[in-house]
Amino acid sequence: xxxxxxxxxxxxxxxxxxxxxxxxxxxxxxxxxxxxxxxxxxxxxxxxxxxxxxxxxxxxxxxxxxxxxxxxxxxxxxxxxxxxxxxxxxxxxxx
Ligand code: SF4
Ligand code: SF4
Numbered sequence: 001x002x003x004x005x006x007x008x009x010x011x012x013x014x015x016x017x018x019x020x021x022x023x024x025x026x027x028x029x030x031x032x033x034x035x036x037x038x039x040x041x042x043x044x045x046x047x048x049x050x051x052x053x054x055x056x057x058x059x060x061x062x063x064x065x066x067x068x069x070x071x072x073x074x075x076x077x078x079x080x081x082x083x084x085x086x087x088x089x090x091x092x093x094x095x
Contacts (some may be wrong), residue, residue: 019066021064030068051063051064093095
């Protein structure tokens with residue numbers, strides 16, 4: 001059972017997120033969904049997918065790295081943000 005002190009005092013458990021990067025095909029549907037759901041303005045992206053070409057021909061391939069918030073335990077964004085737009089919710093999620 002999670003430690004409630006490390007969970008912002010929430011007694012309901014602690015959220016975790018797992019992404020299997022090996023299954024990502026780089027379609028950017030998540031990037032688009034995030035922008036749409038959160039009304040992220042043009043020119044700003046909160047989640048994006050990095051492409052990396054690895055290996056050499058004929059064994060070359062493209063790898064994808066889905067890049068989004070990692071929900072750091074000690075989240076520097078929450079103290080760096082001057083307007084407190086970034087903050088930790090009582091249930092532990094960095095929002
Ligand atoms: S780019 Fe996003 S939506 Fe597309 S496969 Fe990768 S993780 Fe899924
Ligand atoms: S918790 Fe803050 S510092 Fe950590 S990955 Fe998310 S946005 Fe970045």
